[in-house]
Amino acid sequence: MAFFSKLAASVNKLKPSPGNSPLLYFRNFPAIILPLFSMSAAIIGFLVLTDNPLQNYLASPWAFGIGWGCLVLAAALYWLPQFHYSWSYDLFCTATLLIWFSSWQEVYRPGAPIFQSYPFYFVLLALLVTYTLVRNRDLNQAESANARLLRHIFSFPLLHPLIFFALTLWGVLQPEDYLTYPAAMGLLIIRYGLFECLHNRPIAYLQVSRKPILSPLFTNSIYPIMGQYGPLITLARISDSSPMAPKILRHKNAMSYWVTEEEWRQWLQSAVQHCFLVLLDLRQATQNAADELQNVCSQVAHHRILVLCDDAQELFIPADVSYFDATQLKDEQHFQTALERWFKQSLRPVYRKITIF
Numbered sequence: 001m002a003f004f005s006k007l008a009a010s011v012n013k014l015k016p017s018p019g020n021s022p023l024l025y026f027r028n029f030p031a032i033i034l035p036l037f038s039m040s041a042a043i044i045g046f047l048v049l050t051d052n053p054l055q056n057y058l059a060s061p062w063a064f065g066i067g068w069g070c071l072v073l074a075a076a077l078y079w080l081p082q083f084h085y086s087w088s089y090d091l092f093c094t095a096t097l098l099i100w101f102s103s104w105q106e107v108y109r110p111g112a113p114i115f116q117s118y119p120f121y122f123v124l125l126a127l128l129v130t131y132t133l134v135r136n137r138d139l140n141q142a143e144s145a146n147a148r149l150l151r152h153i154f155s156f157p158l159l160h161p162l163i164f165f166a167l168t169l170w171g172v173l174q175p176e177d178y179l180t181y182p183a184a185m186g187l188l189i190i191r192y193g194l195f196e197c198l199h200n201r202p203i204a205y206l207q208v209s210r211k212p213i214l215s216p217l218f219t220n221s222i223y224p225i226m227g228q229y230g231p232l233i234t235l236a237r238i239s240d241s242s243p244m245a246p247k248i249l250r251h252k253n254a255m256s257y258w259v260t261e262e263e264w265r266q267w268l269q270s271a272v273q274h275c276f277l278v279l280l281d282l283r284q285a286t287q288n289a290a291d292e293l294q295n296v297c298s299q300v301a302h303h304r305i306l307v308l309c310d311d312a313q314e315l316f317i318p319a320d321v322s323y324f325d326a327t328q329l330k331d332e333q334h335f336q337t338a339l340e341r342w343f344k345q346s347l348r349p350v351y352r353k354i355t356i357f
Contacts (some may be wrong), residue, residue, distance in 0.1 A: 033134060033196055034086075034189065037093035038126045044093070045102055045119030046176065048111060059105045068100030071169075085253060089192050092165060093185065096172045097122070098278060100181060106356055107175040125186055129193035142198045142276050144303065151198060151276070152347045155228045162193075164188040198230035204275035206286040207236040208292050215281060217308075217329065220305070221336050222279065227253055229343055235271055237264050268292075272299045277346055281308045282315065290315055297321065306342060 047055040057063065068345065074091035077083045108114060114286050133139060139147050153159070171181035203226050207215060214236055226232050232254035238261075259267045266318050272278055278300050282289045293315055296305060307323040309315055317323050322342060329335055 010029060019187075019251075030130065030134065030196075031085065032126050033130050033193055034090045034093055035125055036090045037097060038123050040097055041119040041122040042095050044097070045116065045123070049117045051111065055110075055113075059102050059110065061102070063098050065101040067095045067102065070095035070098065085195075091261075092168075093188065096168055096179075096181075096185065100172045101170075102130070104175045108178075114178055121182060122185060123188070125189050127250075128308070129189055133193040134196045136197070139197050144199055147197075147276070148347045149202065150345075151229050154198060154230060159191060159194075161191065166193050167241065193232070200230040201274065201276040203229060203277045205232065205234045205273045205279045205281065206271065206292075206296070207234065207281045208235055209281070209283060210285070215283070218281070221332055222339065223254070223315045225336060226279070226338050229347070230276065231259075233271060233275065235259055235264075235267055237261070268295065269299070272296055275300075277304050277306070279306045279308065283308055283310050283329075284347065293317065304346065305331060306339075 044058060045056070046052070049094040049196070070091050074088045074095055077091065078088035081348060086114075095212070097119075100118075103137050122243050141147060141152060143270060163319065164184070164187055168181070171177070172312045174180055200201040205218060205226065206223060207218070209215070214234065218234070223232070223346055230253075234254065234256035236258050257267065276280040278296060280293065282292065285292065289309070297318060304312050304322050307315070307317055308329065309317070309323060311324045312323050324335065324338070328338070
């Protein structure tokens with residue numbers, strides 16, 4: 001029991017704390033994506049190129065078993081929202097690399113060209129994706145037409161990560177078809193780079209009602225639609241006297257933070273500066289709702305804001321800001337259809353007044 005307590009404490013230390021470093025969700029650009037996989041591929045390529053005896057250990061059944069173990073761990077991390085999505089991607093790619101190098105030795109001779117070229121191909125592709133997609137300034141600008149097109153492409157169902165995982169795993173298990181695995185791995189790396197690029201500009205949901213739980217409307221209607229267009233971040237404002245909910249809660253491809261009154265202004269400013277779209281939930285916000293709206297509108301382009309409110313006339317919402325009031329939110333199916341339409345119109349490169357209903 002003591003071991004598991006220490007393990008849980010170690011995991012909690014890895015979680016970002018709002019009080020220590022606001023919005024760690026917005027990370028600095030990485031030097032290279034998938035660092036564990038890239039480093040492993042570079043090491044394997046170097047060992048094969050120099051004919052180092054250490055490569056024999058990587059071709060042993062032990063390496064094959066470690067690869068499958070990493071694969072199981074990657075699958076577990078993928079379905080556990082407490083861990084960052086990059087861990088599952090990195091572990092999966094590293095696992096298939098170990099399985100590939102150890103199992104394909106039975107089909108191709110040691111030192112074959114594929115064992116020399118594939119690892120360096122993976123490293124070069126990771127570098128190329130890092131510096132052409134993830135670190136691309138144009139794709140990280142909220143007003144960029146290319147960024148909006150990229151987010152629209154990301155919403156296609158055929159780009160679901162499980163499809164790329166399955167294709168890569170199938171390729172590594174087909175050594176006779178030696179081009180399938182590198183092609184599938186290349187597509188997976190590019191897909192991961194696209195998601196990393198969107199991660200730099202997530203979609204924000206701001207709940208101002210001072211409740212220690214997320215709105216059911218967010219869980220049932222907003223989150224399923226928002227998640228189709230990239231990573232999400234949720235800020236829920238709570239009063240200092242409220243029972244403290246967990247400070248951080250992860251959904252799939254999303255993180256939710258409960259922020260106290262003292263920290264709210266700092267967090268709100270950071271969020272609206274980094275996010276692509278902002279959904280401002282002012283329902284049941286009896287105090288300072290107009291001030292919150294004015295604060296967001298002063299920092300974010302109006303066509304990138306959607307307001308949820310009880311009474312739009314009381315808030316004096318600007319004419320070019322889209323909104324849903326209490327009447328429009330009653331019909332959940334109608335609201336989901338209108339919200340989907342708003343997201344699609346928000347991704348269009350030509351700005352215009354967005355008509356929801």
